[in-house]
Amino acid sequence: MNPTRTWAATALLALALTACGGPAASPDATGAADAEAPSTAAATAADSFGVTDPWVKAATAADGMTAVFGEITNGSDAEVTIVSASHDAADTVELHEVVTEGADSTMREKDGGFAVPAGGGLPLEPGADHIMLMDLTRDLEPGDETTVTVEFSDGSTAEFTAPVKEYAGANEEYEGGGHGDGGH
Numbered sequence: 001m002n003p004t005r006t007w008a009a010t011a012l013l014a015l016a017l018t019a020c021g022g023p024a025a026s027p028d029a030t031g032a033a034d035a036e037a038p039s040t041a042a043a044t045a046a047d048s049f050g051v052t053d054p055w056v057k058a059a060t061a062a063d064g065m066t067a068v069f070g071e072i073t074n075g076s077d078a079e080v081t082i083v084s085a086s087h088d089a090a091d092t093v094e095l096h097e098v099v100t101e102g103a104d105s106t107m108r109e110k111d112g113g114f115a116v117p118a119g120g121g122l123p124l125e126p127g128a129d130h131i132m133l134m135d136l137t138r139d140l141e142p143g144d145e146t147t148v149t150v151e152f153s154d155g156s157t158a159e160f161t162a163p164v165k166e167y168a169g170a171n172e173e174y175e176g177g178g179h180g181d182g183g184h
Contacts, residue, residue: 045152048076052121054162056146060139067096068131068148068162069124074116081153083113089146091135098127107132113153126167142166 054070068087074080085093097110105127114129116122124130131148133140140146144164151157 043076044156045074045076045080045154046156046158048074048080049150049152049158050075051160051162054148054160056133056140056148056162056164057126057167058140058142058164059133059136061136064136065090065132065134066136066140067126067133069126070160070162072114072116072122072124074118074120074122077118079115079118081113081115082150083153084151085131086149086151087133087146089136089138089140090133091137092133094132094134095129096132097129140164 050073052071052073054068056068057066059066068085072082082095085095087093094109095113096107098105098107100106107130110129114122122129131150142164145161146164147159147161149157149159
């Protein structure tokens with residue numbers, strides 16, 4: 001057979017198949033044909049996560065603990081919940097709230113995590129909700145950039161980078177005790 005004709009015939013066959021929509025759909029295990037439509041993977045909580053103006057209070061490993069602040073945003077039409085966080089310079093990371101009784105403020109782990117409303121935000125501020133970095137393994141110095149990972153109730157995760165800043169406040173007493181010097 002003539003190699004030029006074989007090549008031309010193959011090219012025409014490929015062109016015809018392409019014009020007809022490409023390869024036929026293959027049957028799945030149930031015998032039904034799977035449409036070759038684009039994947040529409042379900043959106044995760046991490047897909048709608050954002051953070052505005054994040055920062056971490058500067059601290060040394062000897063201080064033992066510090067905190068992460070900023071504004072968490074949720075761009076989805078459903079509430080999302082952050083259930084945990086991690087950081088490479090902290091052996092323990094907790095989601096905290098500050099509870100005020102009379103003149104005393106005490107920080108403690110927040111039961112159920114941080115619920116972020118649909119299309120809304122949740123401020124992380126000194127004296128309020130924050131991400132607590134405890135049992136620090138290294139210094140976090142002013143001017144450093146550091147990465148925090150958050151996990152959502154659906155198992156998805158997201159990272160954000162925050163600058164480390166000098167800050168004199170955020171020295172509430174820790175209800176659990178035993179971490180660092182008791183303040184952050």
